[in-house]
Amino acid sequence: xxxxxxxxxxxxxxxxxxxxxxxxxxxxxxxxxxxxxxxxxxxxxxxxxxxxxxxxxxxxxxxxxxxxxxxxxxxxxxxxxxxxxxxxxxxxxxxxxxxxxxxxxxxxxxxxxxxxxxxxxxxxxxxxxxxxxxxxxxxxxxxxxxxxxxxxxxxxxxxxxxxxxxxxxxxxxxxxxxxxxxxxxxxxxxxxxxxxxxxxxxxxxxxxxxxxxxxxxxxxxxxxx
Amino acid sequence: xxxxxxxxxxxxxxxxxxxxxxxxxxxxxxxxxxxxxxxxxxxxxxxxxxxxxxxxxxxxxxxxxxxxxxxxxxxxxxxxxxxxxxxxxxxxxxxxxxxxxxxxxxxxxxxxxxxxxxxxxxxxxxxxxxxxxxxxxxxxxxxxxxxxxxxxxxxxxxxxxxxxxxxxxxxxxxxxxxxxxxxxxxxxxxxxxxxxxxxxxxxxxxxxxxxxxxxxxxxxxxxxxxxxxxxxxxxxxxxxxxxxxxxxxxxxxxxxxxxxxxxxxxxxxxxxxxxxxxxxxxxxxxxxxxxxxxxxxxxxxxxxxxxxxxxxxxxxxxxxxxxxx
Numbered sequence: 001x002x003x004x005x006x007x008x009x010x011x012x013x014x015x016x017x018x019x020x021x022x023x024x025x026x027x028x029x030x031x032x033x034x035x036x037x038x039x040x041x042x043x044x045x046x047x048x049x050x051x052x053x054x055x056x057x058x059x060x061x062x063x064x065x066x067x068x069x070x071x072x073x074x075x076x077x078x079x080x081x082x083x084x085x086x087x088x089x090x091x092x093x094x095x096x097x098x099x100x101x102x103x104x105x106x107x108x109x110x111x112x113x114x115x116x117x118x119x120x121x122x123x124x125x126x127x128x129x130x131x132x133x134x135x136x137x138x139x140x141x142x143x144x145x146x147x148x149x150x151x152x153x154x155x156x157x158x159x160x161x162x163x164x165x166x167x168x169x170x171x172x173x174x175x176x177x178x179x180x181x182x183x184x185x186x187x188x189x190x191x192x193x194x195x196x197x198x199x200x201x202x203x204x205x206x207x208x209x210x211x212x213x214x215x216x217x218x219x220x221x222x223x224x225x
Numbered sequence: 226x227x228x229x230x231x232x233x234x235x236x237x238x239x240x241x242x243x244x245x246x247x248x249x250x251x252x253x254x255x256x257x258x259x260x261x262x263x264x265x266x267x268x269x270x271x272x273x274x275x276x277x278x279x280x281x282x283x284x285x286x287x288x289x290x291x292x293x294x295x296x297x298x299x300x301x302x303x304x305x306x307x308x309x310x311x312x313x314x315x316x317x318x319x320x321x322x323x324x325x326x327x328x329x330x331x332x333x334x335x336x337x338x339x340x341x342x343x344x345x346x347x348x349x350x351x352x353x354x355x356x357x358x359x360x361x362x363x364x365x366x367x368x369x370x371x372x373x374x375x376x377x378x379x380x381x382x383x384x385x386x387x388x389x390x391x392x393x394x395x396x397x398x399x400x401x402x403x404x405x406x407x408x409x410x411x412x413x414x415x416x417x418x419x420x421x422x423x424x425x426x427x428x429x430x431x432x433x434x435x436x437x438x439x440x441x442x443x444x445x446x447x448x449x450x451x452x453x454x455x456x457x458x459x460x461x462x463x464x465x466x467x468x469x470x471x472x473x474x475x476x477x478x479x480x481x482x483x484x485x486x487x488x489x490x491x492x493x494x495x496x497x498x499x500x501x502x503x504x505x506x507x508x509x510x511x512x513x514x515x516x517x518x519x520x521x522x523x524x525x526x527x528x529x530x531x532x533x534x535x536x537x538x539x540x541x542x543x544x545x546x547x548x549x550x
Binding site: 090 | 238248452454
């Protein structure tokens, strides 16, 4: 699903965010991406979302080489990727349902289909009863679940999560991971950038460890951190 | 891919496109209605900006349409030498008619001239002391009517012919006045063109600035939309429709202001023209012109919005700020 082949990213001014990173992630798997702050986790996710371009090497997502992809195709790449942000990135002046509906509205679906799919996604994250609520009236955990509902509502083949458990207590973090597992069982690939070592240890999934922009370790599933 | 599958895909894409546009069209109108005061102020500025050149244009088309008694002002008065006979006068009139076919030729004999002079001068019986009638034969020639340029050319032709006739003492015409008016109208038209361009630019700038502020206040929303896969076209849509609505509403206000002004000025203008012995109904802007104003207003509003949003989107991309919290 995702292949990084000797990928480097050097920002203007010469700061190196990634250096010679190579790995492959299979379809339908859950993989953690960890490392200290500034290790290159966010840059790696941004490359997969086509928010950045690799300075060297090839980024291949769902058989599409993003390194040679035209800029105008970036929205299409993003539409086929569900992104979950640490700061949720919800629209404050839209209801929970309207926030979740965004990717479907962008895809131009019929209003009746949008409503059906939004309700199904909210039901999956346990927030159907908050459909008409405003994001600012929700707790941090609830807002994170709205973000997840928005990421899964269009049933993308790939979900990227940037520190999804950053604001959540351990119980909620485990619930959230259970949700990722459920999504992954349906064939969706999930790549989670996280500092949450407890969660990573408990789940015993594959872990990519970044350090100073290099892939320091690639720990297979079940081996544990 | 079979043609059936391709057709289905094409139809689905078209329906999606239509749904997105109709959503943006009405949601942008909803936002404008929600922010009534701001919308009204912007529309008022746009309406006045469009009204000024349109008002001048309407004044000009009304002046052009007025019966300025062109036939009277363009008439050439010919005074024959005092010893010219009636036969000679008739010969000149016939030849003139044959060569240049003017609209009308009126011959005034010395006795008719004296009678008219007696009536209008107030000298009355005092004129009886004259031994003989000193007035010559007079001929009034009205050229075929037409545009200012055409009448000017016909008057010049008449003058050339009349100057070549030996029996004519003097040729006089009042066409200069009408000619000056024609030139002033041309100047007015040029001023309208300049004003239309300037105020059109003002409309674009006002809408662009309004939308720029609108875009700035929606920066977070734009960023989130882009992150979840919205292309530039989708992000632009609501702003472009907002610009379109601004332009259409500004155009509509300008037309309403024009209508009200025409109604208000109709009576005093009618009274003024009556004193010149002419009648004129104030011409409104007309349905066709109004439609043009609406379409142009809508286009200018759309253009202003496009410039603003495009500039922002380019900066967002160039700056690489997307998704950075």
